[in-house]
Amino acid sequence: MQAPTGGLIGAIEAGGTKFICALAQVDGTIVARARIDTRTPAECFPDLAAFFHQASAAHGPIAAFGVASFGPIDIDPSSPDYGTFTTTPKPGWQGARFHDVLGPFGAPIVVDTDVNGAAIGEWLAGAGQGARTLAYTTIGTGVGTGVLRDGRSLMGFSHYEMGHIHPAHDRTLDPFNGACPYHGDCLEGLVAGPAVIKRWGTSLDKLADDPAKIDLIGGYIADLAANLVLMHMPDRLIFGGGVVKAPGLIEAVRRRTEARLNGYVSHRLLDPGLISYIVTPGLGDDAGITGAIELGRQALIG
């Protein structure tokens, strides 16, 4: 794909509460940035268009767009519905399409999930640097994982939905039934922020003085980590999101993952204690927009 190499990249990190918009140079330098509250598309999209029109007028033409968005959303570039929200319960968003608002700029548009975007950001400039296969998981309001190979996100007929795998949940040890409306005790139903609050009435970071609770949650997350190893063999696993900030949690995930695998997978990447294998993000809140800019850059280089 040919494109003006001197053009700018329009980037959007679309989240459930806010959109971060940026105009950046191809090297990633941000020249304009804005925050727009997430409302319905009819309310947000005009604000998005206005930002990019104004920023482009000030800084130059936009050569490509990169979008890292909440979902579920069609991220298959070969699909006629590419960039369209699918079966989301979020009012107004089902059937909305980023191309509706960005198409008039006449630049190529790359759309991926929020978690794939964060993975790409971390791969480019954060804790995922140097990893050929990288898994990035966020554990917050929900649970999601993106997997990259050589900096490109993997998918099947749709993006992954790893938050809904079922960890081993022994009700004789843990009678909590889970909080997922679809599955009860799937991973998201056991470890996401709302599940922790439903179970204990407070967030996990307030429970750091209760090692048994930290270990319980860490053990469920470790089932995802072990499954990621066995089913994707990533070079590194990054775990981010609000729940992971609870003191002691990442250590519990490492310990329980190592116990789960029990030496079966032997490779120099899985260091003793998994200290350098299971890590937290390096970019903090900038991972998503960094990844969105990189998605735009990938649209330029094809």
Next chain:
Amino acid sequence: MQAPTGGLIGAIEAGGTKFICALAQVDGTIVARARIDTRTPAECFPDLAAFFHQASAAHGPIAAFGVASFGPIDIDPSSPDYGTFTTTPKPGWQGARFHDVLGPFGAPIVVDTDVNGAAIGEWLAGAGQGARTLAYTTIGTGVGTGVLRDGRSLMGFSHYEMGHIHPAHDRTLDPFNGACPYHGDCLEGLVAGPAVIKRWGTSLDKLADDPAKIDLIGGYIADLAANLVLMHMPDRLIFGGGVVKAPGLIEAVRRRTEARLNGYVSHRLLDPGLISYIVTPGLGDDAGITGAIELGRQALIG
């Protein structure tokens, strides 16, 4: 990669009890074929070399080799140990390398796992035709899964080891501790042929008149199927191997997978009852050698 388009493809399906060797035309037509018992490399490799020398003398020069092998084996083409068996307990095989026996023929060599080879065979000419993302699982002496994207196998730092994921195993309903020496009740430890025999003293096909046993095993396999959906989103899941031949098992896997996902993943590919989504192999015993020939063809076309 340039290669003589009129050349022949040497193919090996390397299994724990036998090697199937074939010389084939680029269109897949087999012109010579042999079976060699699996022994140590010092015993097998001369037989392999002799077969290909004789077949090539009769039919023409070999332009590429494709190998679909038991493992664990290094299948990363960029690795210096590509094609080398790693930590196998199989006597004599650790450190053995297909390039040692095939290298002297001077043709490019592509090495992949047995299950990736079978997946490629099914994708090309069997039950996986038309699937962009395809998962092929064998459940026999062991459990293994290969995943393809556009006919090429996926991997991370190594090939996948999905047989060792942990399905949800409620010991109050099923007190069997499993048979895996590493993990006890991982999937392989619950559903592979030796685990079934350890538990019930006979193979699963002899237990077809006991729906509860079929459903129990089907439920564990369904955990892998659901994880495959959530973690790879394949267009289709193929389940083969001796255990899957037990009457009623594939139906149990479909039923339990649908219950596990509980409508969360909505897509036309997941038809009601998963009849066309979860299927058995189309090529039977020919999947592996068909895939090995295709691996050789991929070496030719680069």
